Amino acid sequence: MKAAVFTEYGSPDVFQIKEIEKPSPKDNEILIRVVAVSINFGDLIVRDFKHVSPKEFNMPSLLYWPARMEFGFNKPKITIQGSEFAGTVAAIGKDVTLFKQGDEVFGYLGMKMGANAEYLSMSENAMVALKPSNLSFEEAATIPYGGFTALSLLRKANIQKGQKVLINGASGSIGSAALQLAKAYGAEVTGVCGTLRTDMVKALGADKVIDYSKEDFTKGKETYDLIFDVLGRTTFDKAKRVLNPNGILLFASFKSKALFQMLITSKFGDKKVICGLSSENVKDIVTLKELIEAGQLKAYVDRCFPLEKIADAHRYMESGQRHGNVVLTVAS
């Protein structure tokens, strides 16, 4: 089968389309014929991990070194990227009961990756579910990573109906899902993004949109019960001015200083910092499917590239021009 393989770190040109062995499903596994795969933040980092310094890494340095070891220190250990996908069940192992051949599915492989290929094999009990009936394969492939991360982190902040929520980074994978999930929880949501993405964030249902290149939300008049900062671009020192009493600053990306502030604010003061690490719950993929089918979670696809054009797709991702998700189509 055909796969986009990379055996060294570097520019988008590291990918090569190669023929590799097709996986065969174990007894509890399903073999999926991949139709579409989304490219996300993690793919860009991992493609050139060797040249990402601990400072550029959006997490504490303590997590940087284990991640470098996991993905390969000088060259990639995991040579096929692609963590979120949609496709069709091509075959099932003898013990599989949840899926049958021909089912249309979507799912998430996490750090294991491997979806940038014609076929992948995974346990029927992993993060995979029937594809939402109202989404195309390309749309469905953009949902799992941002969707389950946002869901998991919003739960950690105990989001409530009627709260005023600000999402800093509302146009990306996690933020666009967080914005819509916060609306589904019954919150009033302000989305912060770059100039090119303001229309997109409005279309996703934000009550207000702030362009971070024109306005600093921490200097505004509005105050919030929850500020969800996806890239860790603000600080507690700045954001506490616009946090309501008992307000929470939730970081998806954070450094050691924010961890220390989480510890301190858990004991003192009425405004809290939470540095959240998402926990993978396989049932969340079904929750996401249900939210999509209820019209509460939408996909926003910008451009699709054939798998063979993966280098162009990565270049487009890195151009800063994208508004919405970028998808690789593997099969039609």
Ligand SMILES: NC(=O)c1ccc[n+]([C@@H]2O[C@H](COP(=O)([O-])OP(=O)(O)OC[C@H]3O[C@@H](n4cnc5c(N)ncnc54)[C@H](OP(=O)(O)O)[C@@H]3O)[C@@H](O)[C@H]2O)c1
């Ligand atoms: N905590 C966890 O469990 C967990 C799990 C997975 C990932 N992460 C972290 O999440 C981050 C990736 O998130 P993602 O996949 O959603 O990334 P993404 O798709 O690349 O989106 C990044 C978002 O940040 C916005 N942004 C860029 N510069 C900004 C600024 N100066 N101020 C405010 N917003 C800004 C972007 O806006 P524009 O594009 O409009 O400019 C975009 O909305 C990484 O740092 C990763 O480490 C955390």
